[in-house]
Amino acid sequence: MQRDLLRRLVSLPLVLLLTSVVIFLLPYLTGIDPTLSIIRARIGERTIDPAAVAQLRSELGLDRNLAGQYILWVSDIVQGNLGFSFVSRAPVDEILRRGLGVTARLTVTTLTLALLLALPLGILAAQRPGSWLDTLVTVGCQAGVAIPQYVLAPLFILLFALWLGWLPSAGWRGPTFMVLPVLTLLPAPFAYFTQATRAALLDVFNADYMRTARAKGLRRPILLYRHALRNALIPVATLVTLWLAGLLGGSVIVEVIFAVPGLGRILYDAVISGDLPLLQAGLLLLVGLAIVISTLTDLLYLLLNPAMRLSQSR
């Protein structure tokens, strides 16, 4: 186990390095000239002075060859210098930290709630396969995945903000502002977690060792918690990891509609305006976080699955 962990820690910087090459090249693949994008982001439609374009391009170092730019960028990042946004000229690490704090809060709350709701429901459905409850849960999950966020969000705003007046429409100025965005993000992960729990449990219930345990005369709760759930949770844990990494960068729609100043919106704006330092550092951050999260999940596996623990007394 320790050897495995060590291998993980060593490979982390290597993976990051490889991904950094891809991330660095990505904005250039669109064929959009970053200098022009930056100028447009600053002055909108007003007429551009070609001399100003050339000057800005050389000031930002965008006229140097790609390899040279990449090396400079990597050496800066390694020293902890994430640079300054081309558009707002604010330090990139400040911008990303702010956005990450907001999005992380949104994501963690959503996924925690999704898990808290999905586990009991998945367990119930798995214990009564084919019943009306099970069918209801399955259909509900399919609906939750099918309805897009840009339909749900305005519906929630209409219902809770306009008609009932219970909640604010948009913004991020207090706890009540979190309710609608979380509610909008909730259905999809909740549906996936419920179905995964149910499916994994059903598989486990049919296993030989469960039949043995039942034959031993063990009571239901012990059967469930000691034997079934801990194995069934492994695929769910994988899903949570994927959703965590995905929502951190992918909740743009919710962030725009509810005016939440999160990471997704920041990166989306960076793509549109060609803000390379912000975009590249932001993508690197997301990839790095995804790798860290998956490493932590592996540790969680160890907690759940005794077979992976080498030295442990029975």
Next chain:
Amino acid sequence: MHYRQSRLLALLLLGLLLAACAPIGDLPTAPAATTADGPKMLTIAETFWPDSGYAIETDDAFVLTAWGTAETLIKIDFDGQIQPALAESWTQPAENQWSFTLRSGVTFHNGEALTADAVVTAFTYLFAAETPPRGLSPENISAIEATDAQTVIITTVEPDLLLPNRLTAPSFAILAPAAYASTPPNAFGTGTGPFILAEEIPAQSATLRKNEQYWGGLVNLDAVTVLAAPDAETQATMLRTGEVDIAQQLPIPQLPLLEVDSAITVVRAPQPRATTLYLNNRQGPMADLLVRRAVLHAIDKRALVDAILEGVGAPAAGPFAPNEVWVNPDLTPDTYDPEAAKALLAEAGYEEGQLTLNLWTYPARTNLPPTAVALQQMFADVGIAAEVRIAPYNALEPEVLAGNFDIFIVSRNHLLDNYDPEGFLQADFGCEGSYNLNGYCNPTVDGQLAEARTLADPEARYALYRQIEQTIVADDVASIWLDYTEQLYGYRTGVVNYRPHPLGHYLVTPELDLAR
């Protein structure tokens, strides 16, 4: 042991939930009460949150003047007239010189005094900036000097009769000298306007406080909160729930709902902005005048306004709207004539279905993609096949500038740099113009523009603009103008003395008030 583990997991989850729900966000702090009834505070919604650090040389300057925090030497008032602001008066001592006399006794929000030196500092920064405001080209400025405490003289290389006009653009707002110690200049508490930009929570909100020492007199409101609302639909809802008192960019589909709401008043403000077809005058099929004229006659402009703009706007005859003083009244938007279009195509040598054009546009303005699709249909009706391409503006612009297009649909504002169409005409239709996407070049038009720049009498200039409009619209069909857009503003009952500014320069004014 296993129960403990499960309980541990459950506790972990609950702990995460609690942590996630810890107090978040920062509430904008309320101003101290100045009257017995409490402070008079207004809330407005802002769609395009400043993202360039409030840098005065960028579009963020529009927000600084709109919020009433920074002011220019000269301004355009709500009736479109040039008025003194920080400059009391101005004269032209020589052909290439303008002298501005500053108002005395004006102080910046940080206590520094408005002097000629402060103006020189401000303008020096602007012209040395990475992306200088194009309204005044730095190459044409030979000197800016403070000849005494209240007088600034600007000397240009070529005589520029429109200089005072150009200084009305928000980028030419004057900030306190201390502001320019940083890049971008610090816009917080360094303006001269009726409101002080007190604090900002990035991408969320800004707080404006009343300037008790405002030179222009009494300021009605005590404070204004600006809230970021990037989604137009959400903004409309915030207006309806009362979370904001004023909204600036209401979506057209919401108009029927807003109009029946008795607590809301909707204002339709004409914009100096037209949906324009830029045509490749240099190469490809559009280089032929007959084809350009055929395309013009193939388009039913009224149908576009009814279907796509839902009536919020009007069909366009040329770049200038009917309410603009320099418009040529002889041009008409009713050019729809499909039979004439077919005849012209035949004359140009194209059989039915033989001509294929590419039609490019971008999605940033919601009316553009549907316009492209509608045009494709209208072209098909006269035997022209059109291929629509929708991509972000920044991706298309270089290819358009390189001349690899046929038709490019753009939403174009022609009064961005100064309150006179000279800048737009020169940029878009001058042979050396910097935004001449058409590749159009007519020496007569260039000559008329050069002449207009030397005329002090506005009426004489406008006569030339009318001739130019006739040439580019009717004679040469350099571009095709589809429709003028209107912007929908909304405000709740209780808001007093609010009206949209023709150029969007000012929103929060000393007169703006909240009725109790």
